[in-house]
């Protein structure tokens with residue numbers, strides 16, 4: 358679990374604010390739900406034979422003996438929330454969320470135990486038009502963030518009957534090559550053979566080349582849904598690859614699934630993953646409302662944003678260098694007045710005392726563009742001495758009534 362430090366926060370803010378405005382432009386509304394849920398909310402939705410439920414959840418019994426878990430993902434809790442609050446009626450519901458998720462994974466590059474996701478969900482719209490819309494919405498976000506290198510992969514998982522038939526066929530194949538599989542993969546074969554498709558092991562991948570392919574088991578409706586999605590993506594000029602080995606780590610997906618992958622992040626290159634989950638609402642005790650959504654991993658996106666070097670630490674505009682108790686009070690008072698008059702202005706007042714020299718050092722380290730100096734002389738004459746910390750200009754004395762005007766002009770030039 359990592360701390361997010363001030364030096365990195367600009368990239369987080371950029372991602373979050375762009376996501377917020379892009380989602381709003383598609384009519385999505387934000388929902389915030391608790392970090393803790395009853396464990397069964399996740400086990401029922403995600404599936405018992407998945408990595409997340411089998412070994413990644415932070416679960417504990419609370420004082421009443423109820424089993425609770427820190428949320429490993431957003432969707433299951435959101436379905437719980439929309440059902441509990443009666444939000445599913447009439448119109449399709451478009452929601453987005455952001456926040457920390459928790460999984461007890463082996464820590465490695467690209468995987469932490471607390472990580473952050475931003476996700477979007479649509480409930481009550483069954484057609485591929487909504488799938489396509491979610492995909493172009495995410496693409497718009499990448500564009501706004503200047504992330505042009507992401508690759509979109511899509512696949513269809515069909516409905517649950519088709520998947521069950523395929524699962525049996527795949528299982529038969531995997532059992533036939535079982536002698537060649539490692540221990541871990543053999544376990545997967547027993548518990549959740551579809552997940553073997555997801556393997557990153559080169560040998561397993563080469564064995565999979567002869568395995569049956571899910572696409573051949575799809576019925577008419579599933580084929581039509583997938584073709585509908587591809588038609589729309591083509592019309593919207595969205596580039597994609599069909600990856601018929603793409604499955605998702607959670608059981609609730611059906612029909613189309615998709616992922617955006619970056620080549621710049623090493624082995625854990627997926628920055629956004631999603632798909633359709635038409636049985637999830639029913640599984641959680643609601644009417645059969647269809648659902649589709651995605652979740653993006655903020656840490657990985659932040660790394661890409663930072664690599665581009667477009668974000669920098671937010672620096673204050675002004676550092677107040679103040680000599681003596683009287684100057685201290687006047688400085689704080691003046692800073693308040695300036696903040697009242699100039700929105701967005703950022704001022705740091707030197708706290709406590711300190712020689713001019715040490716205060717100027719602090720001013721410099723703060724990154725401020727200007728130092729406003731108030732000492733005895735300035736107090737007498739109702740002036741401020743201004744020193745430009747990043748420009749080679751002589752210092753100036755400005756009378757207080759002219760200060761706001763001066764500062765506004767300076768800000769405009771920045």
Ligand code: ATP
Pocket residue numbers: 430460462467468469470471472473474555605606607627628629630631652653654655656657
């Ligand atoms: P994988 O097969 O790689 O384990 P997953 O199915 O567990 O993926 P999702 O649950 O779909 O992944 O999560 C969506 C996105 O959230 C991922 O693509 C990734 O960007 C991010 N993510 C998931 N787990 C972690 C983690 N432990 N640390 C950082 N980011 C994560």
Ligand code: MG
Pocket residue numbers: 408606
């Ligand atoms: Mg995982």
